[in-house]
Amino acid sequence: MHELSIAMAVVEQVDDALRERGAERVPVRSLTLRVGELSGVVPEALDFSFGVAAEGTVLADARLLIETVEGRARCGSCGRDTATGMPPDLWCGPCSRAMNLTGGRELEIARVVLDDVRPDDAGERHGDDDAPGVTGAQADAAADAPARDKEASHVPHR
Numbered sequence: 554m555h556e557l558s559i560a561m562a563v564v565e566q567v568d569d570a571l572r573e574r575g576a577e578r579v580p581v582r583s584l585t586l587r588v589g590e591l592s593g594v595v596p597e598a599l600d601f602s603f604g605v606a607a608e609g610t611v612l613a614d615a616r617l618l619i620e621t622v623e624g625r626a627r628c629g630s631c632g633r634d635t636a637t638g639m640p641p642d643l644w645c646g647p648c649s650r651a652m653n654l655t656g657g658r659e660l661e662i663a664r665v666v667l668d669d670v671r672p673d674d675a676g677e678r679h680g681d682d683d684a685p686g687v688t689g690a691q692a693d694a695a696a697d698a699p700a701r702d703k704e705a706s707h708v709p710h711r
């Protein structure tokens with residue numbers, strides 16, 4: 554299941570990012586993902602899978618927010634930049650040639666909002682006590698996120 558692999562990779566990325574900041578025990582309040590309409594990801598399935606993947610992690614109570622990014626293409630000949638629509642139309646009529654896809658395949662972690670907790674609860678490590686938001690962290694890290702089998706063992710899935 555495509556979306557479950559993605560959800561697990563996303564959870565792992567966020568977990569890693571928080572760990573780097575010594576905030577691995579701070580509950581995540583919300584997580585915003587930018588999902589291209591051409592990425593092949595079904596938002597409903599991703600939402601469901603996220604609930605499964607987040608179970609037992611600091612993301613367990615996080616709200617998943619999905620921002621859809623429209624598909625866009627540019628013509629290398631005339632420079633026409635247009636939405637591809639769905640299903641995508643990548644043909645520049647005036648030039649009679651194929652356009653290059655410039656957007657719509659995104660799969661990025663756009664924003665992570667942490668719960669407000671006392672600094673003492675934030676873990677053993679020091680620093681970042683004043684950083685409730687990990688905005689933009691690992692923005693590209695989840696792009697085309699493949700399943701990482703090594704992390705699959707502790708996540709219930711079929």
Ligand SMILES: [Zn+2]
Pocket residue numbers: 628629630631632633645646647648649
């Ligand atoms: Zn053109």
